[in-house]
Amino acid sequence: MLDWEHIFATRSSRMRASEIRELLKLLEQPDIISFAGGIPDPALFPDAEFKTAYNDIFSGPQVNAALQYSVSEGFKPLRDWIVKEVAKIGIDCTADNVFITSGSQQALDYLGKLFLSPKDTALVTWPTYLGALSAFNAYEPNYDNLSVNGNRTPEAYRETAAKLGGDVKFAYLSADFSNPTGETVDKAGREKLLALADELDIAVIEDAAYQHLRYDGEAIAPILAMDIAAKGGIENTRTIYCGSFSKSLAPGLRVGFVIGAMPVIRKLVLMKQAADLHSSTINQIAIEHVASRGFDAQVAKIKKAYSERRDAMLAALEKYMPKNTSWTKPEGGMFVWVTLPEGMDGAELLAKSIATEKVAFVPGRAFYADGSNANTLRMSFSCANAEMIDEGIKRLGRLVANADAEQQEALPII
Incomplete structure (x- = not known):
């Protein structure tokens, strides 16, 4: 062999x-x-709703577009729906700031590829989502323990990364009901994280897979929403928001999305073109049908x-x-x-x-x-x-x- x-x-x-x-x-x-x-x-x-959606697609004028190649950015009506949905939680953006991925796991892979050179450092919580570590590992990074309580200085992170032969590139976390702990980062912790990212001049990757699954307690604004409010607009922000329909609608369709400033989105689109051209067109259309009718x-x-x-x-x-x-x-x-x-x-x-x-x-x-x-x-x-x-x-x-x-x-x- x-x-x-x-x-x-x-x-x-x-x-x-x-x-x-x-x-x-x-x-x-x-x-x-x-x-x-x-x-x-x-x-x-919502299986009945998806059955209706696919029946509508195959019996209507959308069928040819649904089965054809499409744009790498994603189905425009779905991106428009996402823009309206995230506006409810303080994320003011346009469809040009939204990029559709084959599940949010693909987003993590692309972001690891975009930011990490070998020996660079990714800041992650201890513990963190196993799928994120798997996605980032391929790009040969080092990891450091992200403290959302602000008990480590920016210089301490910077010095540790330099000793390991690279730079700090981003902080990754799930701020709401995280996988694996179920814990939520409070408002003060989110503010400290943004201040740390500003000091280090790094990206913040906000994994919002469980954003809609709050059962009690007061909702806290997403990190991206806080970043937008502080910086005056999404194009001035360093936070990249990763969302998904896997937990709310259905994971098998593999539809996720990224929201961020245009320089980031443009790079991700180029990666998509090189990797798989675009996410499944018909699944994006079906997601938009079901979401717009009864999310x-x-x-x-x-x-x-x-x-x-x-x-x-x-x-x-x-x-x-x-x-x-x-x-x-x-x-x-x-x-x-x-x-x-x-x-x-x-x-x-x-x-x-x-x-x-x-x-x-x-x-x-x-x-x-x-x-x-x-x-x-x-x-x-x-x-x-x-x-x-x-x-x-x-x-x-x-x-x-x-x-x-x-x-x-x-x-x-x-």
Whole structure:
């Protein structure tokens, strides 16, 4: 067999299989209670609305355009709809500031390609979205821990990056109900982040995949909206907003978008032309049909379902988890982040859990750029009903308690 390794580019050595994508295979096993996949519940998809949309496309004058090549920027009516939608949350832009991607994951890949040269530094939260690390890794960066509380100086970031042989290029974060922790950055934290970015003269990549999934608490303006308000217009901003229809409408159509200043959008369009020409035209048209006819009603439906499941998971954690275990209490999104007793390993716990308790989750280590904090795990409540959540957390709590007891027994007596 041919040895390909010496032919592959050096960047390929940083490509890793996604632990989450592998765990999704467990969803096919009927005896597994899975809290692993951070995916929307297919039972909540607006399938009837999409059936109508595609029927309308194929029976009307749009069919030829829907099946033809299209512009790289994206379907103009969809971009117009996005402009009107984001205006509601303070993002004042035009369709020229909106670029359609094949899911927001493609946006992260393009932005990594646009900004990162080998040895440059990306600032990411500890932990951060695993898919972002996977996208950025191909461009051979270093990572530094982004503190949204402002307890590190711009010079400290700059000096660390210089020692590693590059420059700080951007700060990446999900400010609302982040994947994996479910936590939200408050207004003060967003203001400090923008001040840091100004001092470092870097971009801010705002991953807003869960923007619409707030269940309680007061909404906070997106970082881009705050940047626009402070700078007097989107063309003066350094924030790049990445949105998606995957969590609100349907992920299988792979339609996401980027909003930013024109110099950034123009570069992204050139990348699109070189990579895949344009996102699926027919899927963009279908998304526009469904969104324009009933986006608010769809969001209200999924928020009701997910908020009830979030409440069920928090109640079950309180009921069944050992006292020396802690977890986040998200105001929205799809995730709860659990911190296990010190010394416990989430990956080892998962292996025991699958074998004995038939409960799946995602070990937390993969979400840290430095592979630290093994005693953490991510729990998703989006695809489990209240009964499954209660039973699954009951089993998991029993497993954690037993593992902790075994760990305590193994400690030396002083």
